[in-house]
Amino acid sequence: MSSAAITKKTYVAVYAALMILVLVTVGVAYLDLGLLNVVAAMTIAFFKAILVALYFMHVRTSSRLVWVVAGAGVYWLVILLALTMSDFLTRAWITIPTF
Amino acid sequence: MTETSAHQEDMSWQRETSLLGVWVFLLTEVLFFGGLFTGYAVYRSGYPDIFSEASRHLNVLLGTVNTAVLLTSSLTMAFAVASAQEGKRRPLLIYLFLTIALGLVFLGIKSTEYHHKFVEKLIPGAHFSYSGLSTREVQLFFSFYFVMTGLHALHMIAGIGVLAVLAFLVWRKKLDPSRNALVEGTGLYWHFVDVVWIFLFPLFYLIGLRA
Numbered sequence: 234m235s236s237a238a239i240t241k242k243t244y245v246a247v248y249a250a251l252m253i254l255v256l257v258t259v260g261v262a263y264l265d266l267g268l269l270n271v272v273a274a275m276t277i278a279f280f281k282a283i284l285v286a287l288y289f290m291h292v293r294t295s296s297r298l299v300w301v302v303a304g305a306g307v308y309w310l311v312i313l314l315a316l317t318m319s320d321f322l323t324r325a326w327i328t329i330p331t332f
Numbered sequence: 333m334t335e336t337s338a339h340q341e342d343m344s345w346q347r348e349t350s351l352l353g354v355w356v357f358l359l360t361e362v363l364f365f366g367g368l369f370t371g372y373a374v375y376r377s378g379y380p381d382i383f384s385e386a387s388r389h390l391n392v393l394l395g396t397v398n399t400a401v402l403l404t405s406s407l408t409m410a411f412a413v414a415s416a417q418e419g420k421r422r423p424l425l426i427y428l429f430l431t432i433a434l435g436l437v438f439l440g441i442k443s444t445e446y447h448h449k450f451v452e453k454l455i456p457g458a459h460f461s462y463s464g465l466s467t468r469e470v471q472l473f474f475s476f477y478f479v480m481t482g483l484h485a486l487h488m489i490a491g492i493g494v495l496a497v498l499a500f501l502v503w504r505k506k507l508d509p510s511r512n513a514l515v516e517g518t519g520l521y522w523h524f525v526d527v528v529w530i531f532l533f534p535l536f537y538l539i540g541l542r543a
Binding site for chain 2: 270277296
C-alpha cells in the first residue's frame with residue numbers, strides 16, 4: 234500500500250497530461266459543437282479529476298478502504314445530480330392539466 | 333515479530349487511520365460543493381442562453397492561467413509529500429514554500445478578476461447594473477460565480493494557512509514529517525481543492541463561449 238510507489242517521474246508525466254488537457258478543453262470550447270460543448274468540457278474535467286485522484290492523491294496505491302470512500306463520494310454526487318436533474322429536465326415534457 | 337517491525341506496523345496503522353479521516357472529511361466536502369454544483373446545473377439548464385451570455389463576461393485567459401497555476405501547485409504539493417516521506421527536510425521546505433507561493437498567485441489573479449467585476453458593476457446586489465435585458469438571470473449567474481469561486485478561494489486560504497503552519501514547524505524542527513501523515517493529509521486536501529477548480533473552470537468560463 235506504500236504510496237512511495239509513485240515516483241516523481243510519474244508526477245511530472247501526470248502534470249504534463251493535465252496541462253495538455255487544460256489546453257485541449259480551452260481549445261474545444263472555442264469550437265461550435267452545440268450540446269457537445271458541455272459534454273466535452275465535463276468529460277475532460279472528469280479525466281483531469283481522475284488523474285489528480287489516482288496519482289496526486291495516491292488512490293491508485295491506497296488501500297481498498299480508501300477506494301470505497303473515494304467511490305462513495307462519486308456515487309453520492311451522481312445520486313444528487315442524477316435525481317435532481319431527472320426532475321428539472323423532464324418537467325416540460327408533460328403539461329399539467331388545469332381544473 | 334521483532335520489536336521494530338511491530339513498531340513500524342503501528343506507525344503504518346496510525347498513518348492510514350489519519351489519512352482515512354481526511355478522506356471522510358473530503359467526502360463531506362464533495363457533498364458541500366455538490367449541492368452548489370447541482371444548483372448551478374438546475375439554473376444553467378433553466379436559462380442556458382442567458383448564463384452563456386453572462387459567462388462571456390469572465391476572462392478566459394486569466395481563468396486558464398489560474399488553472400495552470402493551481403495544477404502546478406498540486407505538482408509541488410505532490411513533491412512536498414514525497415520529500416516528507418523520504419525525510420528530506422530541505423526539499424520539503426522548498427516545495428511547501430513553492431506551493432504556498434503558487435496558492436497566493438492564484439488568489440492574487442482571482443482578486444484581480446473580482447476587482448474587474450466590481451468595476452463593471454457585475455457584483456450582485458444593490459449596485460448591480462447590466463445593460464442587457466435579463467438582469468435578474470445574469471445576477472443569478474454572478475451569484476453562483478461569486479459564491480462558488482469565493483468558497484473555493486476560502487478553501488485555498490485555509491489550505492495556505494495549514495501549509496504555513498506545517499512549514500514553520502518543520503523549519504523550527506518541531507515536527508518530523510516522516511513520522512506522521514500531516515504533510516500527506518494536507519496534500520490530500522490541497523489536491524481536492526484543485527479538483528473543485530477543475531470543474532469550476534469549464535462550468536463558469538468555457539461552456540458558454542460558443543453557445
